[in-house]
Amino acid sequence: MSVKALRQAVDGLLPSLAPVRFVAPDGRPVKPPAGYAEPADELLREAYRRMVLGRRFDTQATALTKQGRLAVYPSSRGQEACQIAGVLALREQDWLFPTYRDSVALVSRGIDPIEVLTLLRGGWHCGYDAAATRVAPQCTPLATQTIHATGMAEALRRKGEDSVVMAFIGDGGTSEGDFHEALNYAAVLRAPVVFFIQNNKYAISVPLSRQTAAPSLAYKGIGYGVPSEQVDGNDLVAVLSVLLAAVEHARSGEGPFLVEAHTYRMEAHTNADDPTRYRPQREVEEWGTADPLARLETYLRGRELLGAQDIEEAKEAAEAFAARVRAGMNTDVEADPMELFDHVFAEPTPQLLEQRAQLAAELHPQED
Template sequence: MSLNVEHDAARRALPSEKPLRLLDNAGHAVTGAATGGFSLPGTETLLDLYRKMVVARRFDVQVTALTKQGRLATYPSAYGQEACEIGAVSAITADDWLFPTYRESVALLTRGIDPGDILKSFRGDWHSGYDQRAHRTSPQTTPLATQALHAVGLAHAARLRHDPIVALTFMGDGATSEGDAHEAFNFAAVWQTPTVFIVQNNQFAISVPLARQTHAATLADKAVGYGMPGFHVDGNDVAAMYAVTHAAVDRARSGGGPTLIEGLTYRVEAHTNSDDPTRYRHARDVEHWKRRDPIERLEKYLVSEGALTEATRSEITDAAEALAAHTREVITTEAELDPLELFDHVYANPRAALLEQRARLEAELAEAAAEPR
């Protein structure tokens, strides 16, 4: 009996330990082996990515401020991680599906979802305030790696139905230690589902450093064990994130199976507003990564190419400020909550016990409303 299991060279090759990039920290185009064979996207694409990142940064800063004012219960910032999220999500089409975690709010914004709908879950109004089917975007998940299984399941169903869509899912470095991540990677590779896994390696799982998560040289190395391609990418280089993800999406759509992409980045802000990062990391490390800012890097390149004029910069800034104003407006407006919504969307055909409970609560609310104040 022979083991007749075939693997191509791309699935056996270990990712580069040094992250591939297309733009260096100074905004210069990279050439040679450091590019991993990928090409720098065109100027119009890069200008669009720049626009999206600037708007997203302003949104993120505004929401963090609103959270500190007590307008939201919590908010996980993506400050400094815009290239990972926007580069990846810009590589899929409106027909493809996105499976985000709690930290991908700027990816949802880039997907076209209104700030008020994105933030309803962080405000406590709804768990997922947007229409998932309309936006082809699943609810933001808090349990680690569960959304990876959902992405693989949807992708597998699409493959069986000959539906040419791709499922892209995000996860953090800490999530790769979860059993759900293993199951998702393995199922996707075995059944060759059209799935792209984006691992945002921001180097901390709350307070747990990467060295306590894995002994592998890179998280992208894990791909080889499952028999799928893996790429180790500079996650602060939006050009590289876009190019690599775009290639992975094309490969998945054409029947080539899944890809794992690790974006090496850094979580500049606290894990959430309830976290004190000074207890487990040094301020000098944060300052080091601030000097590797993804927006500034792309801006330098675009200016050097004459693609980013003062007029364009002003227009982008105005758009960002308009979005920030809209965000303030929708969040400072008190939500109208109906306790009876608790019983909606539980069963297609509500059971008798549920209808009885709803009627009881409705009566209690009516009684409370009739009492003199």
């Protein structure tokens, strides 16, 4: 390969020098880079409705944790543009591989909120049918879902399905070996998978500066031959535009694509975390001025795509949704200890059968 051809090949992998942006933090439109089209008006209106509902769901889930109805809840407040755009960029036949912080995305995908919260409540399963919803179980171990997503994408390609897989991952997950193995494997096989990094600046308490020396996490795709892009993760218009392009790239047979969204986690890592110990309040307040929901609302109102009635209807729908979540979660689950032995082996081992019998005898002793 000539030097010129090599230069062109490398340039084709590089992300934009600055994150792609359509809307400024104050809601004003700005001129995006060439090559990106603004999503359809109705899609943006739908995104707004889902963001309002998603934020209300997130607030309600946080409250349920404080009430003891959830064992843990990782809030995604401030990251709604990423959560909603990731779902809207996919078709029904596409697969989503989420992390533990992506409950809002799952709700936006149409999964029952009570099923979404089953795992975080302490249930032994993920709560929903992964095959029926085409949403993998929420992944707690960092980055392992990226390998699963790549494998699924390759399987779908071999089956001849016109499907794409999107793997959500946080900035901390990009430091894991599984992430790099998934990128390499996907690139070699040209698997139809989009790796979507929600860079919220902290891996629990570890700031981005202690995680990487790269100018942007988007550059991590270059060494594996994966084209990449970076986008303002609090600008839903930009995130949706970039993800739609990335998904189309993968669906058309061009292989994987990596997108990094620059966003911010407004709440604690989980209810067990104290963020005041590792990040300054001034930083949180600065990111609060770039709120993705307020930004989209201002932008849509400026374009006369959103009126007062639309805003009120979205809020009312969100409140009704939150009430349904409360009603569903404010019931006690009757645990069956015998479920410990279900779904362990297709053919139970003698030891498992013996243990099952012992527990059954203790729970239901024969009366004299």
